[in-house]
Every structure is written in C-alpha cells, then in structure tokens.
Amino acid sequence: MAKNLNIEAMALTDINNSSGMIDFVKECNNAGIKPLGGMEFRHKGELLFTAIANNNSGFEEINRLISAVNFGEINIKETHPQFNNSYVIFPFGRDIPHKLKENEFIGIKPSQALKLHSYKKQLTNKMIVSQPITFHDQKTFYLHKNLRAIDNNILFSRLKPEMHAAADEHFMDQKQVLRAFENYPQIIDNSKKIISSSEISFDYKSYKNKHSFTGSRYDDKILLKKLSLDGLKYRYGSKNKIALRRVESELEIIDKLGFSSYFLITWDIIRYSMSRGFYHVGRGSGANSIIAYCLRITDVDPIKLDLYFERFLNPRRSSPPDFDIDYSWKDRDEVQDYIFKRYGRDHTALLGTSVTFRGKSIYRELGKVHGLPKSEIDVLTRNPSTETGKNSLTRHIHEIAQLMTDFPNQRSIHA
Incomplete structure (x- = not known):
C-alpha cells in the first residue's frame, strides 16, 4: 500500500523491540522505499519517546538501550536517552524538562497541527511530522482494539482510549500531510532532514557465526x-x-x-x-x-x-x-x-519465536473480552463452526476471528 501511495521512506518503530526490522528492510528495498530503523520506547503503555537510527551504529545503540531495560539495569521511565547516532522524538504535548539537543525533536501528527497556533516559533523549529501507522482502515482499527483488550485482559467495553492507538494512525496521502503543515515549512524541512540523514542496511549473505574458536x-x-x-x-x-x-x-x-x-x-x-x-x-x-x-x-x-x-x-x-x-x-x-x-x-x-493467534484459541480470547460466560466460551471453543451462527454476538466474534488469524499473540523462547 505504501508503494501505491508513492511513499518514499518509512520507519519501523515497534514497541520496545526490533524483531521485525530484518524483514522490514528487505521488503522496503524490494518496493523501492527507503527504510529507517527505530523503536518506540514505552513504559506500561505510555509513549516516552521514539528513537530513529542514523545508521547501523544507531540501531545498535537503540537495541542496547532496550536490552538494558529488559535486563533491569535501568528504569526507562527515569532515563534520558543518550544517543550518538540516533534521533530522539518526544510525543507532542509531553512536558520536556530540558532544552532539546541537536538530535532531539518533538513529533506532531497532522491531526494535531491546528494546535500549533499557540506555540512559539522557536519550539516549532524543533518539531517533525509524525504519522504513526498501526492499522489499515476502520475494520482493522476495531480489530486492533480487540487485541488491546485481550492484552490488557479486560472487557472490550472497559477499554480506555489511552490503552489503544488513536483512530488516525493509518496511511495518509502525502499531499494531505503537507497541507496540514503548509504554514510551518520548518517542520517539513526537519522531517526531510531526518529522512535524508538516516539509513539502515543489513548483510543478508554472510554468516554471522563466530569465525574462530581458538583464534585462528x-x-x-x-x-x-x-x-x-x-x-x-x-x-x-x-x-x-x-x-x-x-x-x-x-x-x-x-x-x-x-x-x-x-x-x-x-x-x-x-x-x-x-x-x-x-x-x-x-x-x-x-x-x-x-x-x-x-x-x-x-x-x-x-x-x-x-x-x-x-x-x-x-x-x-x-x-x-x-x-x-x-x-x-x-x-x-x-x-x-x-x-x-x-x-x-x-x-x-536466545532464539525467540512468535506465537500467533490460530484456531480455537481466538474464540476463547474474544469470548472473554466480549463478556461471554465461561460455559458458553467452552462450547464456542469446542465447536466454533456450529456455534458462531447462533446469535448476533457469536457471529460478531466469528467475523473478528477471521481477521485475527495469524496475528502475533505472544513471544516465547524457542531455544
């Protein structure tokens, strides 16, 4: 879809992990789109900042930071990122208790552009366009909210807006984005600067195993x-x-x-x-x-x-x-x-594996977030093909289940 929209560059910034980057770079190269590597750093769902790597060294330091977080060596909530080869992008509206450094910016969505009239020009000089892409359309937005309810282990009706992505996190036409910031050319220029100065590439051919055991x-x-x-x-x-x-x-x-x-x-x-x-x-x-x-x-x-x-x-x-x-x-x-x-x-x-939503497990998870009693969930899970057409709720669950198949469920250790 990005190719059809003539998008020239995209950054993959998954939440607290970079496992999809290898395939992402390869697919972007095949489509003629410039890939950028990065990561969203979140704490209990709250977006703290997004990192975009200038180069492979930047991608390494991003991964070293999240590794330190995962090992419990630092508290990401209390850490100010110190990168030498990466940009740091703070979310629009967040209080930033320090002067922004040369590699630090504030990311603003096109939907937030109308709020800029109350900001000083000095601050807009440190802003860039940030248009996250989490889903494709309204149908997949609804699927996304179901997945967030499952992840939070709550009823769908109790899902709060801060627990899921905003409704505008989808592909936008480039002209629409430029139009939103037509009075703030410096924001567009900053964005282009980051794109032009950042790159990432991987060697897909050579072996990465240790070359020597003894030294030669x-x-x-x-x-x-x-x-x-x-x-x-x-x-x-x-x-x-x-x-x-x-x-x-x-x-x-x-x-x-x-x-x-x-x-x-x-x-x-x-x-x-x-x-x-x-x-x-x-x-x-x-x-x-x-x-x-x-x-x-x-x-x-x-x-x-x-x-x-x-x-x-x-x-x-x-x-x-x-x-x-x-x-x-x-x-x-x-x-x-x-x-x-x-x-x-x-x-x-360690060698990780991504377990995906498949078969009966989908109906069990959806049954829970949509409030079905355990006895009805058990029946639905045992015989989804015969039970999904009995009432409007089970039919609704079946429709969501078709979209959810093969979506990532959880990461585990394979070896």
Whole structure:
C-alpha cells in the first residue's frame, strides 16, 4: 500500500523491540522505499519517546538501550536517552524538562497541527511530522482494539482510549500531510532532514557465526582433528579403517566450508555439561555426522545405522549446519548460563519465536473480552463452526476471528 501511495521512506518503530526490522528492510528495498530503523520506547503503555537510527551504529545503540531495560539495569521511565547516532522524538504535548539537543525533536501528527497556533516559533523549529501507522482502515482499527483488550485482559467495553492507538494512525496521502503543515515549512524541512540523514542496511549473505574458536581458522582445524581422532579411538578403537576414512572425509568438508569453529563451540558446550553430569540428547540431521559422534555431541553411530553425512553437511550446502541438543529442564538454565558467560552477552542470544493467534484459541480470547460466560466460551471453543451462527454476538466474534488469524499473540523462547 505504501508503494501505491508513492511513499518514499518509512520507519519501523515497534514497541520496545526490533524483531521485525530484518524483514522490514528487505521488503522496503524490494518496493523501492527507503527504510529507517527505530523503536518506540514505552513504559506500561505510555509513549516516552521514539528513537530513529542514523545508521547501523544507531540501531545498535537503540537495541542496547532496550536490552538494558529488559535486563533491569535501568528504569526507562527515569532515563534520558543518550544517543550518538540516533534521533530522539518526544510525543507532542509531553512536558520536556530540558532544552532539546541537536538530535532531539518533538513529533506532531497532522491531526494535531491546528494546535500549533499557540506555540512559539522557536519550539516549532524543533518539531517533525509524525504519522504513526498501526492499522489499515476502520475494520482493522476495531480489530486492533480487540487485541488491546485481550492484552490488557479486560472487557472490550472497559477499554480506555489511552490503552489503544488513536483512530488516525493509518496511511495518509502525502499531499494531505503537507497541507496540514503548509504554514510551518520548518517542520517539513526537519522531517526531510531526518529522512535524508538516516539509513539502515543489513548483510543478508554472510554468516554471522563466530569465525574462530581458538583464534585462528588453522588452529581450529588442527584442534578439531585432534579431538575427532581421540573420539574415534573412544568410539571405534584404534583399528577401524572405515571409520577413520569417514572422519578424514568429514573433516575435509567441514574445514572447506569454514565450520570447524561451529563444531568446536558445540563440543565445548557438551564438554561442560558432561563435566557437570548433565544428560543430553543430540538429535536431528547432526546425528549423521561421525565427527559429532566422536565428539560425543550425538550418541548415534552413523556407520552402524548407514547414515549419510551429506544429509547434514555437503559442499553444495550454503547454510550453516544445525545441531539440536536437548537438556532436562532441571539443567537447561545452568547450561545457558555457561554459554552466556563463556562467550559473552554481546555474542550470545536466545532464539525467540512468535506465537500467533490460530484456531480455537481466538474464540476463547474474544469470548472473554466480549463478556461471554465461561460455559458458553467452552462450547464456542469446542465447536466454533456450529456455534458462531447462533446469535448476533457469536457471529460478531466469528467475523473478528477471521481477521485475527495469524496475528502475533505472544513471544516465547524457542531455544
């Protein structure tokens, strides 16, 4: 839709997270729209400020700030952002107890432009156009309010205006925006300045894994070979020529593709967990590797079971290998703690997943916010196809449910 409206640039500023930025930048580039990276910083729903990155370094400092908030290291409500490579945009109407710095502005919507007549020109010189886009039309605005009621765990009828986006947070024609600020050209100029001076890009081709375990790729190769041969003797004895040939073949491919460090890092984690007496299961296509077997990453003999290494890793494969290692819930946190401390917080991350609204769960959530008794919610959830047409309320819930399918529900930790 942005392309159809001839929009030249857009910034993605999700609330307290940036997980959508990678895909957003790619989609903008494909559509010929300039992408800007940023984030809305909120505290209990209240918009404190929006950050727009000048460049990738700015995007990094934005993410470092929200990480510090999530780790409980700072209170975002009491923190004044100190950015070197990002703009800070405060919401219009908020009290700002200090003089605005060079990289700080006030964002004002076109719908708020009529209030500017009471402001001094000096203050409007530090304003920019801010037109948030939260939904597409009135139908999706109503869907948005239902989602906010679900998130706040309240009846839809008790949803307050401050709990959801304003009704004007949708795409606007550029001419309409310019017309709203035709008497304040400095606001338009400020906005253009931020757009022209900001950029963000990502490398979608190179691997981001740690390149070396020992400090050099050659030493990684030597260490992996030594550990593999030691493991070969442990698993097969010292006279198994078939196993030796397979070990040498796999080592050659692993080195050629530059994945020695990946195997060594996994070995290091397994070594630690075994030293603690933690039981693990290595599964997935990694079980096809005799190197993984010799390093005790997996416990499946690929020769005995006639498993092919090429299914796991081969010279034509462009993506890194993948080990699936399972631990008991009793031991998992300690293993994760070791990984974070061993490799550093800046180089370690949990793998998240976004759970979406699907199937019967949608009807249960909508039933609650629209005041259905639990017994009726249970019936509706068990048989949505037969129950949704019985009265106007269930039909209404069914209409909303069709729009809600695949919308994000919650974030969780995958691995």
